[in-house]
Amino acid sequence: MATNESHDLELLLRSHIPLIAVETQEEQRVREMFQRLIPRLGRPLFQWSITDGVRRLDIEGPANKGTEDPGEFLRHVRDSQQAGIYLLADFHPYVTDPVNVRLLKEIAQTYAQTPRTLALISHRFEHPPELRKFFARYEPALPGRDDLYKIVNDEALEWARGNGGKRVRTDRASLDRLVQNLSGLTAWDARRLARSAIQRDGAITESDLPEVMAAKHQLLDRSGALSFTYDTAKFSDVGGLNRLRAWLERRRRAFVEPDPHLDPPKGLLLVGVQGGGKSLAAKAVAGLWGLPLLGLDMGTLYNKYYGESERNLREALRAAEVMAPCVLWIDEIEKAMSQSDNDGGVSQRMLGTVLTWMAENSKRVFIVATANAIERLPPELVRKGRMDEIFFVDLPSPAVRRDIFEIHLRKRDIEPEQFDLQQLAEASEGFSGAEIEQAVVAALYLAREQEQPLATEHVLTEIRETRPLSTVMREPLERLRAWARDRTVPAD
Numbered sequence: 001m002a003t004n005e006s007h008d009l010e011l012l013l014r015s016h017i018p019l020i021a022v023e024t025q026e027e028q029r030v031r032e033m034f035q036r037l038i039p040r041l042g043r044p045l046f047q048w049s050i051t052d053g054v055r056r057l058d059i060e061g062p063a064n065k066g067t068e069d070p071g072e073f074l075r076h077v078r079d080s081q082q083a084g085i086y087l088l089a090d091f092h093p094y095v096t097d098p099v100n101v102r103l104l105k106e107i108a109q110t111y112a113q114t115p116r117t118l119a120l121i122s123h124r125f126e127h128p129p130e131l132r133k134f135f136a137r138y139e140p141a142l143p144g145r146d147d148l149y150k151i152v153n154d155e156a157l158e159w160a161r162g163n164g165g166k167r168v169r170t171d172r173a174s175l176d177r178l179v180q181n182l183s184g185l186t187a188w189d190a191r192r193l194a195r196s197a198i199q200r201d202g203a204i205t206e207s208d209l210p211e212v213m214a215a216k217h218q219l220l221d222r223s224g225a226l227s228f229t230y231d232t233a234k235f236s237d238v239g240g241l242n243r244l245r246a247w248l249e250r251r252r253r254a255f256v257e258p259d260p261h262l263d264p265p266k267g268l269l270l271v272g273v274q275g276g277g278k279s280l281a282a283k284a285v286a287g288l289w290g291l292p293l294l295g296l297d298m299g300t301l302y303n304k305y306y307g308e309s310e311r312n313l314r315e316a317l318r319a320a321e322v323m324a325p326c327v328l329w330i331d332e333i334e335k336a337m338s339q340s341d342n343d344g345g346v347s348q349r350m351l352g353t354v355l356t357w358m359a360e361n362s363k364r365v366f367i368v369a370t371a372n373a374i375e376r377l378p379p380e381l382v383r384k385g386r387m388d389e390i391f392f393v394d395l396p397s398p399a400v401r402r403d404i405f406e407i408h409l410r411k412r413d414i415e416p417e418q419f420d421l422q423q424l425a426e427a428s429e430g431f432s433g434a435e436i437e438q439a440v441v442a443a444l445y446l447a448r449e450q451e452q453p454l455a456t457e458h459v460l461t462e463i464r465e466t467r468p469l470s471t472v473m474r475e476p477l478e479r480l481r482a483w484a485r486d487r488t489v490p491a492d
């Protein structure tokens, strides 16, 4: 890894670019890369920080007093006639100052006379538009598979040394899974997670993975738009949706153990009535395939600064790629995609970003998007070929309602055999799954109030008191069904 990556950096430093933005969490490692290159470049290396000001790095030098102030430091560089490479640690907060922007520009403009390269090393960096033409970005490469094996191995040896030569217990499969889960992290973070996995019990086993995944997710998701769940729903918690279930079972292998001759499935869209179990089904996809579930909250991606929203989105999608294989759940996608008509085209570009990413994404990230308002669903999203399939989740049939009653009674440790499920299913014509669950919950309260064990009659009473969705939403429901008829396949 190191050779290629320092080769790229060397090319960049030789190519007369005055300003380099290095986005990294590994300042120390980047500094060492520069230090290794310096003898070949024959230019002095300096470092600046707000605490010490500027000092020379390639030969031990004292800090230059009075250069702690960012503006003073830039003036010092501008006025010095010496060529050099400057590493600016965490300079990003000061780049917003117009005086500093001007000074950076003046240093950059005189590169031909005095070659001075300023490398701004920060965890995150946005350059001001005035400086765009002077900037290049450099991203240090992340450790590859071999590097990660080495890191895990080093940590295992380290643990053994501290434990009287006892060896770390593991097996090939768990080790491979651990390394797979560490990919996409910096060397420093990978080492830290490997160490904590080993230290817990002196072993690397499958049981370490959920914690590693959760920690990794926290490291990656800087925008906070992704939520991570390792515990997902089971399809046995879902009544009906049998076609969807069969469809998923057929594709499980192709996704979980990819075959180079088959395109892995990319994603599906669930459209349907409120409370029909779309969100529940999305969670069950991850459960069925045994993969972690990432929820993408489009709402939190929106940012008032130009370009930031898309950047957040790209970052979240990149984080999802790094978590692959996984299921990426985008709930109520229509809300995010059409926040308002006059948002300056942001939602349009967000949609474009998602669609392009879906088309190009070769990592195993399976998208499950849900929607219940078709009017606001962008046509680009439902066009044939975008999603592998669009499923329509309608109100449950009597047989499915029976199953849903059974599921929710069992969930509350009540034996369904004592109930007249047939009668409940018939009485709840037009109910959604959520309404059925609600009737069970309300009936439990009623029974408790009457100090009786829950019985069919309590549930029937609650059913009679509910005006179901099919009544309240008759017209929108009919529109939805008409829309779905020739665009979707039934989920059940």
Ligand SMILES: Nc1ncnc2c1ncn2[C@@H]1O[C@H](COP(=O)(O)OP(=O)(O)OP(=O)(O)O)[C@@H](O)[C@H]1O
Pocket: 237, 238, 239, 240, 272, 273, 274, 275, 276, 277, 278, 279, 280, 281, 370, 372, 404, 407, 432, 433, 434, 435, 437
């Ligand atoms: N088919 C079903 N089987 C079992 N439970 C269901 C079913 N449908 C709904 N429920 C129950 O109702 C709850 C709410 O359903 P869910 O949130 O999945 O519906 P939704 O289709 O996503 O609704 P919305 O459009 O309002 O987001 C579920 O958590 C579950 O407890």
Ligand SMILES: [Mg+2]
Pocket: 278, 279, 280, 331, 370
């Ligand atoms: Mg939902």
